[in-house]
Amino acid sequence: MKIESRLAQIGSQSEPVTGAVSFPIYQATAFRHPRLGQSTGFDYSRTKNPTRAVLEQAIAELESGDAGFACSTGMAALQTVFALFGQGDHLLVSLDLYGGTYRLIEKIMSRFGVTATYVDTNDMDALESASRPNTKAIVVETPTNPLMMITDLEKVCGWAKAKGYVAIVDNTLLTPFFQRPIELGADIVVHSATKYLGGHNDVLAGLIVTKGKELSEQMAFLHNSIGAVLNPQDSWLLMRGMKTLALRMERHQANATAIAQFLLGHPMVEQVFYPALPGHPGHDIQSRQSSGNTGIFSFRMKDARTIEPILRHIRLIAFAESLGGVESLMTYPAVQTHADIPEDIRRQVGVDDRLLRFSVGIEHVDDLIADLSNAFDAAQAELA
Missing domain, CATH: 3.40.640.10 (Type I PLP-dependent aspartate aminotransferase-like (Major domain))
Structure with missing residues (x-):
């Protein structure tokens, strides 16, 4: 079965x-x-x-x-x-x-x-x-x-x-x-x-x-x-x-892939960490041992000063800990999920003050991209 x-x-x-x-x-x-x-x-x-x-x-x-x-x-x-x-x-x-x-x-x-x-x-x-x-x-x-x-x-x-x-x-x-x-x-x-x-x-x-x-x-x-x-x-x-895991994981994956590709080409973003992207280290291994990809990924902004206004201006996406739910959540690992890891170890691995983690929900992908775009634009305007 x-x-x-x-x-x-x-x-x-x-x-x-x-x-x-x-x-x-x-x-x-x-x-x-x-x-x-x-x-x-x-x-x-x-x-x-x-x-x-x-x-x-x-x-x-x-x-x-x-x-x-x-x-x-x-x-x-x-x-x-x-x-x-x-x-x-x-x-x-x-x-x-x-x-x-x-x-x-x-x-x-x-x-x-x-x-x-x-x-x-x-x-x-x-x-x-x-x-x-x-x-x-x-x-x-x-x-x-x-x-x-x-x-x-x-x-x-x-x-x-x-x-x-x-x-x-x-x-x-x-x-x-x-x-x-x-x-x-x-x-x-x-x-x-x-x-x-x-x-x-x-x-x-x-x-x-x-x-x-x-x-x-x-x-x-x-x-x-x-x-x-x-x-x-x-x-x-x-x-x-x-009971609905199959349906949800397929939607999480589809949304996350589309948003990761959007961020990959955004001028304010330095790097996107998502195994579905062909350039991601381990992409081939992931493709071999797994039949799909998760709905969570991280991305690094070019300017640490944009982090606070982005988190303040997102509306559909919630600034909240946890991941994997039908609602989209964004987390700042350096001060939330990974705060207990010493700073020198965090930075050595790559969890720095420019990294955001995005748990992509099952909302319509266009609405999620629009929310990100608006938050990025607002952050850029504040720093101009």
């Missing part, structure tokens, strides 16, 4: 008693035992809930994994995954990294003796040099946030497997509709499901998918023990959002 059909049918055939095509919200924390020593399969909602179970099965199947785990947020999903590691363990991590992940590693995991080295995950020599006897895993974002760096997943995951490392891939920006890292060799996939999977800026959620019996059992233990699980209401909201 094609992925579009699988998405639209999430939960629609999972309620055999009533035949409800929208799976019910089981707002229950406890479930009655038929008799001593017997269980319906559901005992306590932290461990397993019927609504959450349908969502978890769906994401596992969509990502070609063996087990899925729904968490209260994307950061809770990462924390649960990182609980696999402990005192003395070392991680290799994508150089261009979401600030929240950096904060979790450096401010929290470091207190438990876990260290990390940040590496360009497409540089195999750099990966070899950064490897240590105590390295346990590699954590990859592809595309990265916000500079859209692309990693060759098949190559890097194959290298990690040969080393005995766990390969963890954040697939938030492409979703299983466009990219399935487990099929390319990853052991674990994580999502901030708040973003494209939910798709409507109205639910916080995180998802984990594991491949392999032993790893899935370890993750089930951690998921239950840490307890940062997704509640039934938000599980239902997330499933509802995922």
Whole structure:
């Protein structure tokens, strides 16, 4: 069955008693035992809930994994995954990294003796040099946030497997509709499901998918023990959002491509970071391992002084954090999503005071381009 059909049918055939095509919200924390020593399969909602179970099965199947785990947020999903590691363990991590992940590693995991080295995950020599006897895993974002760096997943995951490392891939920006890292060799996939999977800026959620019996059992233990699980209401909201993922991702991609091309030719813009553009580093890799492109990209203005007036003059596009919803949002990474990354590291990677990140929604592309044009014109007039 094609992925579009699988998405639209999430939960629609999972309620055999009533035949409800929208799976019910089981707002229950406890479930009655038929008799001593017997269980319906559901005992306590932290461990397993019927609504959450349908969502978890769906994401596992969509990502070609063996087990899925729904968490209260994307950061809770990462924390649960990182609980696999402990005192003395070392991680290799994508150089261009979401600030929240950096904060979790450096401010929290470091207190438990876990260290990390940040590496360009497409540089195999750099990966070899950064490897240590105590390295346990590699954590990859592809595309990265916000500079859209692309990693060759098949190559890097194959290298990690040969080393005995766990390969963890954040697939938030492409979703299983466009990219399935487990099929390319990853052991674990994580999502901030708040973003494209939910798709409507109205639910916080995180998802984990594991491949392999032993790893899935370890993750089930951690998921239950840490307890940062997704509640039934938000599980239902997330499933509802995922039903339209195919339609939304196609529109996000089409809009983002058109706007990126518009900005590429704009005299006030110095550089556009979007994998769909033929000149983007990693464009060929992206085309090979993914069936499409995300709806988010970044661009660098020529003059840092234009940033504030642009953000003040956009109207249809909201100046707000987050990404992946149907509404278009613009973010200033240096002071928002990546504020926790030290300035010298940010600037080394390219997250400077001239960079804007644009999460392109599903509005009409002409209206979005008009909004950008008006904001750019207003900024230019103020600086004239």
